[in-house]
Amino acid sequence: xxxxxxxxxxxxxxxxxxxxxxxxxxxxxxxxxxxxxxxxxxxxxxxxxxxxxxxxxxxxxxxxxxxxxxxxxxxxxxxxxxxxxxxxxxxxxxxxxxxxxxxxxxxxxxxxxxxxxxxxxxxxxxxxxxxxxxxxxxxxxxxxxxxxxxxxxxxxxxxxxxxxxxxxxxxxxxxxxxxxxxxxxxxxxxxxxxxxxxxxxxxxxxxxxxxxxxxxxxxxxxxxxxxxxxxxxxxxxxxxxxxxxxxxxxxxxxxxxxxxxxxxxxxxxxxxxxxxxxxxxxxxxxxxxxxxxxxxxxxxxxxxxxxxxxxxxxxxxxxxxxxxxxxxxxxxxxxxxxxxxxxxxxxxxxxxxxxxxxxxxxxxxxxxxxxxxxxxxxxxxxxxxxxxxxxxxxxxxxxxxxxxxxxxxxxxxx
Amino acid sequence: xxxxxxxxxxxxxxxxxxxxxxxxxxxxxxxxxxxxxxxxxxxxxxxxxxxxxxxxxxxxxxxxxxxxxxxxxxxxxxxxxxxxxxxxxxxxxxxxxxxxxxxxxxxxxxxxxxxxxxxxxxxxxxxxxxxxxxxxxxxxxxxxxxxxxxxxxxxxxxxxx
Numbered sequence: 001x002x003x004x005x006x007x008x009x010x011x012x013x014x015x016x017x018x019x020x021x022x023x024x025x026x027x028x029x030x031x032x033x034x035x036x037x038x039x040x041x042x043x044x045x046x047x048x049x050x051x052x053x054x055x056x057x058x059x060x061x062x063x064x065x066x067x068x069x070x071x072x073x074x075x076x077x078x079x080x081x082x083x084x085x086x087x088x089x090x091x092x093x094x095x096x097x098x099x100x101x102x103x104x105x106x107x108x109x110x111x112x113x114x115x116x117x118x119x120x121x122x123x124x125x126x127x128x129x130x131x132x133x134x135x136x137x138x139x140x141x142x143x144x145x146x147x148x149x150x151x152x153x154x155x156x157x158x159x160x161x162x163x164x165x166x167x168x169x170x171x172x173x174x175x176x177x178x179x180x181x182x183x184x185x186x187x188x189x190x191x192x193x194x195x196x197x198x199x200x201x202x203x204x205x206x207x208x209x210x211x212x213x214x215x216x217x218x219x220x221x222x223x224x225x226x227x228x229x230x231x232x233x234x235x236x237x238x239x240x241x242x243x244x245x246x247x248x249x250x251x252x253x254x255x256x257x258x259x260x261x262x263x264x265x266x267x268x269x270x271x272x273x274x275x276x277x278x279x280x281x282x283x284x285x286x287x288x289x290x291x292x293x294x295x296x297x298x299x300x301x302x303x304x305x306x307x308x309x310x311x312x313x314x315x316x317x318x319x320x321x322x323x324x325x326x327x328x329x330x331x332x333x334x335x336x337x338x339x340x341x342x343x344x345x346x347x348x349x350x351x352x353x354x355x356x357x358x359x360x361x362x363x364x365x366x367x368x369x370x371x372x373x374x375x376x377x378x379x380x381x382x383x384x385x386x387x388x389x390x391x392x393x394x395x396x397x398x399x400x401x402x403x404x405x406x407x408x409x410x411x412x413x414x
Numbered sequence: 415x416x417x418x419x420x421x422x423x424x425x426x427x428x429x430x431x432x433x434x435x436x437x438x439x440x441x442x443x444x445x446x447x448x449x450x451x452x453x454x455x456x457x458x459x460x461x462x463x464x465x466x467x468x469x470x471x472x473x474x475x476x477x478x479x480x481x482x483x484x485x486x487x488x489x490x491x492x493x494x495x496x497x498x499x500x501x502x503x504x505x506x507x508x509x510x511x512x513x514x515x516x517x518x519x520x521x522x523x524x525x526x527x528x529x530x531x532x533x534x535x536x537x538x539x540x541x542x543x544x545x546x547x548x549x550x551x552x553x554x555x556x557x558x559x560x561x562x563x564x565x566x567x568x569x570x571x572x573x574x575x
Contacts (some may be wrong), residue, residue: 347432351480353453354422357547361418369453382453383478412422413481 007312011305012235012395014359018044018300018345019393030363033401038183038342038389039367041214041236043297050296051238054289061278062263077288080295081278087298088209088228089219090245097244097251097278098291102210103133105229105244106177106405108281110137110146112254113227114175120146122174125203127152127160127189128379132372134208140178150314154379157183158334166197173203180212184373184387185334186317188216195225204250211235214391215340216315217306220245236301237294252275258283309392316390316399317341322405331408333380341390344371350413352386357384358412359405366402421543421550422481425489430481435474435491442472444567448560450552455479457487459560468498475560480553486541487557493534499565501525506558508535512542513551 006350010145016022017040024032034042060070062077078093085096099105114124124138127150142149152165160178169176176198181188194207198220206227212218213230226247246254256263256274260283263271274280301309317350319345324330347355352368359366370377377383388402424443442460449456457477464471473494475487493505504525511518520526526535 001462353455353550353553354482357421357550358418361416374454377454383456412418413427 006315007308011373012312015304015309015393016395018046020045020048022141022393024158026360026363026365028361028363033253033364033398035388035390035394035398035402036365036367037214037391037394038234038371039209039239039389040233041158042393043236043238044357045299046083046300047237047293047297050293051289053291058292059289061285069148071077073288076292077286083295083298084291085245087157087218088095088213088230088243088245089221090228091221092248094276094278095245095248095251097246098286099229099242099281100287101239101242101246102208102231103242104135104240105204105227106208107137108244108254108257109229109246110141112257112281113204113250115141116255117143118147118255121148121172123148123150123172123310125150125152125165125167125168125173125176125178125179125198128154128184129158129160129187129373129376130177130179131183131208131210131372133271134177134179134206135375138175141299143299147174147268148172149200150374156186157336158182158187159338160189160194160286161389162188162190162193162197165194169197169201169203171201172199173201175206176203177206179208179210180218181209181215181340181342182334182376183211183342183389184371184376184385186339186344186389187334188212188338189338191225192225199224211340211342222339226250228304231237232290232294232297235294238287238290238296239279242289244281246277248277251281254281257281260284260336262286279399286320302391304392312392313341313390314396316396317343319399320388320402323399324406326403327406327410330405330406333382333385341394342387343389344385344387346382346385347409350409352384354413355386355406358409359402362401362405362408364398364401364405417546417574420545423540423543425537425540426481426485426543429485429488433475433484433488433491435495436476436488437463438476439472439474444564445562446560446561448556453480453553455483455553455556457483457557457560459487459557459564461564462557464522468500470494470497475557480550482541482544482550483553483556485518486554489534489538489541490557490561492537493531494561500560502565505535505538509538509541509555509558512539513545513554515545 021042032353058072060073062074082093085093151166153161155161198205204226207225214235228245230239230243263280263283265275325387330345356368369384444461446459459475462472541554544550
């Protein structure tokens, strides 16, 4: 499919039909217009079915029982790991640690890898567009280990300033951690180039893929990063599961993050030995059904016409920008050349919270606030923004509803 | 009138846009800040007591916030000028009863006897429109909790979530 080509209405109608929640109404009695997919995605019927099927006919604990049902559950869980690994282009399932979310995965790398290799005075390089989850774990580590945190600034468009990035990198940089896609600006970062630049000075690279995985194709082997993290709930799957992809030699040298059942080889009264990765990092009973449902979400996505999905999202992003630019009092933050359909904006007169309440009365769900990126909002010099974040299950009528809500708000505050 | 119209009445829009007693004094005996970490809103309440240590001699506020939080702070400022802590508690209690959905008869509250008090409290009734928007109640009460901390003599920043 070529740019500017439109996606057939029947395609879009089918995608929408796959998500039961889109047929519901809000408390205001209006049909739900869900524009908060960057906070969490909605779940297709295939995912709901996978959860039900597991609990109805396959439920048992994994890696434990000798009986058939446990074997069935273990097979389903481990084959889900393989599916998830394939989805991010990581060919080997043993490079894929299943965590409780992207946040836990970042904390794991900070505590179990960086804490063991860094020296006082070493630098951690982040960017000003990071989510709190990719700032606070490093601040805690920096305090404990006397490290220095530096931040890559943005250019005017809301893209990272790569010249500044190049200058900030040095032989003192031990870790570079940045988001693949900004949850506020929608910017897609040049992760491959940034990884190469970091590796050139000997730094390791962690990429926060929480916003990228649901929006763009990800291949960790192409990016060649050292660590990559993501959360299932943003990828059309249940909450409570995430992933950490790690380079095998780095995972191998990492100490356990949490300890307990499932992650040990032997336990004696005096000491214990641990399993190799990824099991070393998966203490306790995992989120079994949720992981299996995550694999079902990936299979569902693979069943779609992915070219059509990509084009539809590009069209939505352009339409959203065009329509919002029709409001002279509205300022969009983030005009990077490469971005996903996530738009944050401020209004000259109307505070984001008032706007979100008024939009809610029209059935339109947007997020208002700092979107877990307070430093970025301070950098942009705004206390809060309103964010509309779209997915392939949105369509032009959703953008119409947003525009109508904005008109009502302007009228009320005129 | 829809819930939305009941919330965004002219009084709220007016006080939200043109808040009264919105200024930062050079020196204030008390500068109490309220911060909402969920939304990033911040309100400072500045207070000087009269020599009796009870009457609010000078009372003003500054801050960033939505129309509801700024208007509620402004209406509170208007109501509390030259009043004292006992009067503040009466007014806060009145607001809480309104927010709980109670139809409060102003003539039953002794503290609000002067015509000016009654007029101020009638305007405060408008804030109660927020009761149909549970997520926004914290916006409406932010300044009031800040004022409670002022009266209680606290200096630590308070938070609403």
